[in-house]
Amino acid sequence: MNLQIYLILESIPKMLTGLGVTLQLLFLSAVLGLSLGIFLLLMRISGRWYLSLPAFIYIYFFRGTPILVQIFVIYHGFPQFEFIRDSVFWPILREPFGCATLALTLNTGAYVSEILRGGYLGVQRELHEAGMALGLSKLHRFVYVTTPIAVRIAIPAYSNDFISLLKATSLASTITLLDMTGASRTIVAETFAPYEIFISAAIIYMVMTFFIQRGFGRFEKYMSRYVKP
Amino acid sequence: MKDNDNEAKIILQDVCKSFGDFQALNNINLQVNKGEKIVVCGPSGSGKSTMIRCINRLEEHDSGKIIISGRELTNEVKDIDAVRSEVGMVFQNFNLFPHLTVINNLMLALKLVRKMNKSKAREVAMGFLERVQIPEQADKYPIQLSGGQQQRVAIARALCMNPEVMLFDEPTSALDPEMISEVLDVMIDLANEGLTMICVTHEMGFARSVADSIVFMDSGEIVEMKPPDEFFNNPESKRTKAFLSQILSH
Amino acid sequence: MAELSGWLDDYFWGAMVVLKVFGVSLTMAVIFGLMGASAKLSKNRIANKIANAYTITFRGTPEILVLLLFYYGSAIALTKIVQIFFPQMPFVDIPPFWAGSLSIGLIVGSYATETFRGAFMGVDPGIVEASRALGISNLHTFFYVRIPQMWRLALPAFGNHMLSIMKDTALISIIGLEEILFVAEMATAVTLKPFTMYMIVALIYLSITTVITMVVMLLEKHANRHLEVAK
Ligand SMILES: Nc1ncnc2c1ncn2[C@@H]1O[C@H](COP(=O)(O)OP(=O)(O)OP(=O)(O)O)[C@@H](O)[C@H]1O
Ligand SMILES: [Mg+2]
Numbered sequence: 024m025n026l027q028i029y030l031i032l033e034s035i036p037k038m039l040t041g042l043g044v045t046l047q048l049l050f051l052s053a054v055l056g057l058s059l060g061i062f063l064l065l066m067r068i069s070g071r072w073y074l075s076l077p078a079f080i081y082i083y084f085f086r087g088t089p090i091l092v093q094i095f096v097i098y099h100g101f102p103q104f105e106f107i108r109d110s111v112f113w114p115i116l117r118e119p120f121g122c123a124t125l126a127l128t129l130n131t132g133a134y135v136s137e138i139l140r141g142g143y144l145g146v147q148r149e150l151h152e153a154g155m156a157l158g159l160s161k162l163h164r165f166v167y168v169t170t171p172i173a174v175r176i177a178i179p180a181y182s183n184d185f186i187s188l189l190k191a192t193s194l195a196s197t198i199t200l201l202d203m204t205g206a207s208r209t210i211v212a213e214t215f216a217p218y219e220i221f222i223s224a225a226i227i228y229m230v231m232t233f234f235i236q237r238g239f240g241r242f243e244k245y246m247s248r249y250v251k252p
Numbered sequence: 253m254k255d256n257d258n259e260a261k262i263i264l265q266d267v268c269k270s271f272g273d274f275q276a277l278n279n280i281n282l283q284v285n286k287g288e289k290i291v292v293c294g295p296s297g298s299g300k301s302t303m304i305r306c307i308n309r310l311e312e313h314d315s316g317k318i319i320i321s322g323r324e325l326t327n328e329v330k331d332i333d334a335v336r337s338e339v340g341m342v343f344q345n346f347n348l349f350p351h352l353t354v355i356n357n358l359m360l361a362l363k364l365v366r367k368m369n370k371s372k373a374r375e376v377a378m379g380f381l382e383r384v385q386i387p388e389q390a391d392k393y394p395i396q397l398s399g400g401q402q403q404r405v406a407i408a409r410a411l412c413m414n415p416e417v418m419l420f421d422e423p424t425s426a427l428d429p430e431m432i433s434e435v436l437d438v439m440i441d442l443a444n445e446g447l448t449m450i451c452v453t454h455e456m457g458f459a460r461s462v463a464d465s466i467v468f469m470d471s472g473e474i475v476e477m478k479p480p481d482e483f484f485n486n487p488e489s490k491r492t493k494a495f496l497s498q499i500l501s502h
Numbered sequence: 503m504a505e506l507s508g509w510l511d512d513y514f515w516g517a518m519v520v521l522k523v524f525g526v527s528l529t530m531a532v533i534f535g536l537m538g539a540s541a542k543l544s545k546n547r548i549a550n551k552i553a554n555a556y557t558i559t560f561r562g563t564p565e566i567l568v569l570l571l572f573y574y575g576s577a578i579a580l581t582k583i584v585q586i587f588f589p590q591m592p593f594v595d596i597p598p599f600w601a602g603s604l605s606i607g608l609i610v611g612s613y614a615t616e617t618f619r620g621a622f623m624g625v626d627p628g629i630v631e632a633s634r635a636l637g638i639s640n641l642h643t644f645f646y647v648r649i650p651q652m653w654r655l656a657l658p659a660f661g662n663h664m665l666s667i668m669k670d671t672a673l674i675s676i677i678g679l680e681e682i683l684f685v686a687e688m689a690t691a692v693t694l695k696p697f698t699m700y701m702i703v704a705l706i707y708l709s710i711t712t713v714i715t716m717v718v719m720l721l722e723k724h725a726n727r728h729l730e731v732a733k
Contacts, residue, residue: 087665089707092700092703095683095700100699155310157336158337158361167364172351211574217574225567248393249352
């Protein structure tokens, strides 16, 4: 029993390193995914079929298949092609970290664009008209009228997606990455103490979830200052 | 003197508009001269909103001509935004931008369309808030205001652009009765200053005292157009009589 | 595409396993969701607390950790128990199918708890009172009045939960269930065509999720049929 505790104590630095990897994956793919989501949204609402149709198919594919499968297609599948191995992206795609970030980005981008679209559809048509009646251009209406309101409407759903993304980072452990889940799995393999290790990791994830929810809650409150008198 | 004023601001010629199979406007002809005030009334669904929304090109008409200050509204008009900024519009439900404070609602188009700098825009906006008598509400959000105050802000927002024509679509029908007069007072002031106005409303007292002509619409057509005295005392069409007896009996 | 032909039945049977997991997890998610929602809505403070702890835990923990914990954790617990009676027993294995289905059922059940709770609150209390006034028992009112009414409101969100369950089934390959991802791994080892093999998995999932989406749309139509105006 003492040996167990000693091993667990010894594993704390490993877990912390894993936590760092998890946070890197989370923030990198959140930022890239948000940009991708905005890009897809613009394609989707462009009103041109040759832009909106590809965006629709992209979103349909990434929302309709498991993220784990997407990770495997990229990590195991891409090296099948010589042109990928010869491309400039190979140094990134060769590494599990690059593959995981790419898969998470592509996946969350699809969800985020739908969330943002929900926000845009939630903005009353009358407000567009008020902007038109004042002579505001399409771009000005988009930037100054629709977007601030759409963002407010989208925050709760985006917050949930951000939490899903945090949880999805744990799948990077399936392609040998030592994120927090990956680190826990190696420690369990050494100590065979699944309860202690997995539960500690779960608690850390829950704490992060709590702070993410709180952060977005604050942001939403700030953005909603004009909704309640 | 009168002849000088007879400069046509708005001309509608044989304007038709349908939504799918439904003909919302049927051969509308209307001319509004500079400084004229037109009140439009008619039963629900008769096409009043559609007509004034076409004038601002919030709806596109199918055929006929609409000419605003000498510029015809067509698909080719690239600067439709420029035309719109010459024509002010006030909506039934105010349609203030909820995420902007009152003063920022007024300043937005001044900065973006009129390219004013911030302090100039603020000065202009405050001037119009004073004119509608709510300068003290400048830094509140729309939802913190009463309906009547919101509608006055909306009027001020449209006035800021210094429009040549103002369109009102039932500006008082979403208001509680006790707030109607504060909005009508502002509109009467504007009328007395000589602004060109088209106003959809069922406030017949306002129509009687302000309008140069009253237009009665039914089923997408202009049935009758007359000065108020004649309109109320001597309506020609049966449909107008039926409508008047209904609305005046309350 | 020639290398594919030998693997088609493996993919087929793998897909059957996935559908079985889906069926079991879905049933569990509904049961846990109804229990969770009832607990959250009950006046019993302890039930409230337990239900809150349940949803916070399972919504805040990555699915894969839940899965690993259940798989290894229950195996160890079971081994300990069995060893009391048969000390010579080295290790008891938990079937990954059940550990996996239970985990997914619990995870998605925590989301369904919130959905069902909201939907129960949307049911007109007058209807429930009317049922009680007719002398229908509480339990019967629950099953014959409240659930059918609630179901209509819950369906759109529950459709999304069904898609989550479907996609979560892929995780069970991690604890060794022989389903389609496992087939893809085998096929890759032989054919050296990983992209093709994993892409087939993706397309199988895409077809199943498409079917689920369509079924949910039909169910919604069915659930709302009494709202359609007679023609
Ligand atoms: N976007 C639209 N699509 C389809 N039909 C429309 C649309 N807008 C208006 N209509 C129809 O056109 C007709 C005229 O509508 P309009 O809003 O102009 O009437 P109105 O005279 O302003 O009535 P109200 O007094 O109720 O405001 C109505 O029958 C309405 O249903
Ligand atoms: Mg109208």
